[in-house]
Amino acid sequence: MTRNIASPASPEDGAIAPCPACAAPTGLGTYGEHGEHEVHTGAPRTAPTARDVARSPLDPWLAARLSIPLGTLSPATVRARQDDLLREAVRRALDAPFYRDRLGGLPLPRSLDELSGLPFTTPDDLREGGDALLRVADDAVARIVTLPTSGSTGAPKRLRFSVADIERTVDFFAVGMTTLCRPGDVVAIFMPGQRPDSVGDLLDRGLRRAGMQPVLLPPAASGAEHAARLAQGGAQVFVATPTQARAIADAVLADAMLAGQGPAPRPRACLLSAEATPPETADRVRAALGCEVFDHWGMTETGYGGGVECAAHHGFHLREADIHVEIVHPLTGAPLPDGQTGEVVVTTLAAEAMVLLRYRTGDAAAMLPPPCLCGSPLRRLGPVLGRIRRYGNHWDIITLAKGARP
Numbered sequence: 001m002t003r004n005i006a007s008p009a010s011p012e013d014g015a016i017a018p019c020p021a022c023a024a025p026t027g028l029g030t031y032g033e034h035g036e037h038e039v040h041t042g043a044p045r046t047a048p049t050a051r052d053v054a055r056s057p058l059d060p061w062l063a064a065r066l067s068i069p070l071g072t073l074s075p076a077t078v079r080a081r082q083d084d085l086l087r088e089a090v091r092r093a094l095d096a097p098f099y100r101d102r103l104g105g106l107p108l109p110r111s112l113d114e115l116s117g118l119p120f121t122t123p124d125d126l127r128e129g130g131d132a133l134l135r136v137a138d139d140a141v142a143r144i145v146t147l148p149t150s151g152s153t154g155a156p157k158r159l160r161f162s163v164a165d166i167e168r169t170v171d172f173f174a175v176g177m178t179t180l181c182r183p184g185d186v187v188a189i190f191m192p193g194q195r196p197d198s199v200g201d202l203l204d205r206g207l208r209r210a211g212m213q214p215v216l217l218p219p220a221a222s223g224a225e226h227a228a229r230l231a232q233g234g235a236q237v238f239v240a241t242p243t244q245a246r247a248i249a250d251a252v253l254a255d256a257m258l259a260g261q262g263p264a265p266r267p268r269a270c271l272l273s274a275e276a277t278p279p280e281t282a283d284r285v286r287a288a289l290g291c292e293v294f295d296h297w298g299m300t301e302t303g304y305g306g307g308v309e310c311a312a313h314h315g316f317h318l319r320e321a322d323i324h325v326e327i328v329h330p331l332t333g334a335p336l337p338d339g340q341t342g343e344v345v346v347t348t349l350a351a352e353a354m355v356l357l358r359y360r361t362g363d364a365a366a367m368l369p370p371p372c373l374c375g376s377p378l379r380r381l382g383p384v385l386g387r388i389r390r391y392g393n394h395w396d397i398i399t400l401a402k403g404a405r406p
Contacts, residue, residue: 065321095135173206183211223247230265249288312373315380
């Protein structure tokens with residue numbers, strides 16, 4: 001499904017309109033196929049009830065990473081430290097021929113307030129830039145990830161990571177997974193993990209570091225096979241793509257209708273990642289498995305990890321010691337305020353092998369204003385609503401099909 005959105009004359013003209021069904025802010029979208037109206041960025045997909053919700057474990061981790069006392073952690077104190085990290089990231093980026101040419105003669109930002117003065121980096125730059133984006137020697141690269149493009153002739157994107165880059169991702173996974181895991185939990189992983197430093201391998205290492213018992217399972221199998229392995233292994237938690245989780249849920253519900261004799265999996269929680277999660281998929285997984293569903297946002301360009309929901313399920317808590325996230329108008333590129341839907345733009349503040357400055361992800365989302373219902377005072381990224389498409393002076397949000405990769 002697409003949503004046709006005319007370009008406002010200015011960001012101010014594109015003010016957030018209230019949803020006519022529930023009066024909550026909706027960003028720039030029109031109304032569609034989620035009940036009476038489209039899921040919007042101004043409210044959680046499922047509004048939490050008034051209850052105690054544990055604060056995101058990323059807050060104390062972030063405070064320690066940024067050398068900020070936890071009691072003073074706030075958007076302002078995080079932003080002040082990110083100003084320092086940005087200056088360092090820009091200096092590192094200039095080691096790469098691509099950015100030396102791109103930024104030559106431009107005033108370099110001294111703070112995030114000046115970040116919008118830098119040009120964007122695009123997926124085409126990654127495809128066409130090749131080694132020009134690399135800022136370290138080849139022998140300092142520990143992992144190369146090649147991402148094919150649509151069609152048979154498009155050049156692939158190649159991302160490169162150092163040992164330190166990989167270690168930061170493992171650290172994020174170790175802390176982020178404690179949002180839904182407890183020490184000693186058996187965690188089934190349906191992500192590819194046979195290759196060293198693959199996403200499944202990094203998650204396995206992070207879970208072990210946090211005291212869990214990860215089990216890597218074959219990602220290519222039917223929903224029934226996945227469900228059987230979950231039941232047999234007795235996993236308390238599993239990690240899967242939304243497509244895999246939906247297939248597991250469908251298999252469990254079908255087996256129940258057919259009065260199947262096999263034991264049903266009974267996980268306590270699951271994490272969905274690597275694809276955008278349609279709300280109906282999360283609902284079906286909850287209904288079939290009786291487990292709490294957590295969502296994760298990230299991409300290879302962010303080192304796989306990006307942000308994870310807390311128990312309030314109201315946005316992604318971000319790894320802000322490593323990345324800075326902006327929301328910009330898809331046509332003008334102007335920064336948008338919290339609560340307004342636009343394109344997600346990422347700067348990798350801590351990347352060592354390949355720095356990305358203002359990378360246009362193509363994802364459509366909004367930043368959610370603080371505080372979170374879990375008690376975190378920090379901003380969060382709202383749900384990814386789809387992909388940005390530009391044409392003329394208009395832009396669309398193309399709603400992702402079930403299981404589509406963002």
